[in-house]
Amino acid sequence: MLGFLFVLFVIIAIVAYKTIKIVRQSEVFIIERLGKFHKVAGAGLTIIVPFIDRVRSVVSLKQQTMDIPPQNVITTDNVTITIDTVVFYKITDPAKAVYEIQSLKKGIEYLAITTIRDIVGKMELDETFSSRDIINTKLRTVLDEATDVWGCKVDRVEIKDITPPADIRDAMEKQMNAERNKRALILQAEGERQSAITLAEGRKEAAILDAEADREARMRRATGEAAAIKEVAEAKAKEIQMVYEAIKNSNPDDKLVQIKSLEALQEVAKGEANKIFIPFEATAALSSLGAIKDVMKEDKK
Numbered sequence: 001m002l003g004f005l006f007v008l009f010v011i012i013a014i015v016a017y018k019t020i021k022i023v024r025q026s027e028v029f030i031i032e033r034l035g036k037f038h039k040v041a042g043a044g045l046t047i048i049v050p051f052i053d054r055v056r057s058v059v060s061l062k063q064q065t066m067d068i069p070p071q072n073v074i075t076t077d078n079v080t081i082t083i084d085t086v087v088f089y090k091i092t093d094p095a096k097a098v099y100e101i102q103s104l105k106k107g108i109e110y111l112a113i114t115t116i117r118d119i120v121g122k123m124e125l126d127e128t129f130s131s132r133d134i135i136n137t138k139l140r141t142v143l144d145e146a147t148d149v150w151g152c153k154v155d156r157v158e159i160k161d162i163t164p165p166a167d168i169r170d171a172m173e174k175q176m177n178a179e180r181n182k183r184a185l186i187l188q189a190e191g192e193r194q195s196a197i198t199l200a201e202g203r204k205e206a207a208i209l210d211a212e213a214d215r216e217a218r219m220r221r222a223t224g225e226a227a228a229i230k231e232v233a234e235a236k237a238k239e240i241q242m243v244y245e246a247i248k249n250s251n252p253d254d255k256l257v258q259i260k261s262l263e264a265l266q267e268v269a270k271g272e273a274n275k276i277f278i279p280f281e282a283t284a285a286l287s288s289l290g291a292i293k294d295v296m297k298e299d300k301k
Contacts, residue, residue, distance in 0.1 A: 018050035028094045030056040040094055059094035063155065066105060068112045070163075073120045075128060082163040083120060087112055087143065093151025101150045108147060112157070115142045125164065132159050 022045055023029050029041040033053045041048075048054075068085040075081060087108060091097045101107045119138050120128055128135070139157040147154055164172070 015050050019047055021046040021048060021055065026060060026062050028059050028061060030059060030094060030098050032056045037095060037099065057094075057098045059091055059097060061091060061094070063088060063090050066108055068109055068116075070161075071113055071116055073117050075120065075123055075125050077124045079125045079168060080165060081120070081125065081128065082161075083116055083159060084161040084163075085112060085116060085139070086158050086160055087154060088156040088158075089143075089147070089152050089154045091151060092153050096149070096151030104147075104150055104152060107150060108143065108152070108154075111143055111146050112139065115139055125168070128162055132162075135159060 021029060021041065023041050023043045025043045027043065029046065031038045031041055031046075031048060031053055032055075033049070037056075038053060066087045066089065068087060070082045070084045072080050072082055089108060091104075097104050116135075116139065119135055123131065123135075136157050136159060140154055143154040143157060
């Protein structure tokens with residue numbers, strides 16, 4: 001009796017194990033019934049018919065990565081380089097990913113290798129280093145279109161490394177050193193040129209400022225001299241005006257007017273002019289002065 005119960009318990013356990021399936025998050029089960037695709041079981045508890053239904057495959061719906069083995073590619077300038085690539089993909093249709101291709105990962109890998117050789121083989125060596133984004137975009141587009149029938153979507157393709165041969169690396173390093181030295185010499189020459197220009201501009205501005213200062217000093221000196229001359233002339237004019245008023249108020253006779261005229265001529269003669277023109281009317285006064293001088297000499301005797 002106990003043996004029978006034990007056997008029954010074992011049979012029930014096996015049936016339960018075959019019937020009850022628990023699917024984890026981000027996974028699906030591909031269920032076949034009698035060898036034919038039946039359904040896709042999502043996350044949670046799933047009941048299947050034992051011995052009729054079976055789980056064909058467990059498919060992950062997470063973002064997955066695949067390292068493509070490093071590939072030797074010949075560029076258009078006949079340089080063999082090694083390219084290391086990684087592919088990011090996600091399964092969108094689990095049934096297609098299981099039934100449309102024997103091995104999805106192998107299919108993506110082979111397709112990526114052939115596409116890399118096709119794209120990079122049309123480029124020169126220098127272009128491959130400067131066009132990584134272009135290569136990544138082309139790879140992703142080709143892989144995404146090709147894997148769509150496999151229920152897969154390629155989100156990103158990244159080139160991890162591009163390795164040229166050792167001799168090419170040495171030549172590139174020497175070229176880079178030469179370029180750096182060239183840029184350093186150009187920058188030094190440019191700095192010296194800029195320094196010379198700055199010094200020349202400084203000397204030019206200093207000369208301009210000195211000339212402006214000298215001109216300003218001469219202008220101020222001339223202005224001061226003109227003001228002084230003007231003040232002297234105004235003082236002389238006032239003096240003459242005062243003398244004239246005094247003479248006018250004293251009712252002078254003709255002799256005194258002639259004498260004062262001669263005194264004014266004497267002051268004028270002290271100026272910088274080389275020639276003085278005496279009016280004809282002043283000759284009478286001069287002759288009178290001569291006569292007066294002779295009379296005064298006789299009186300002294």
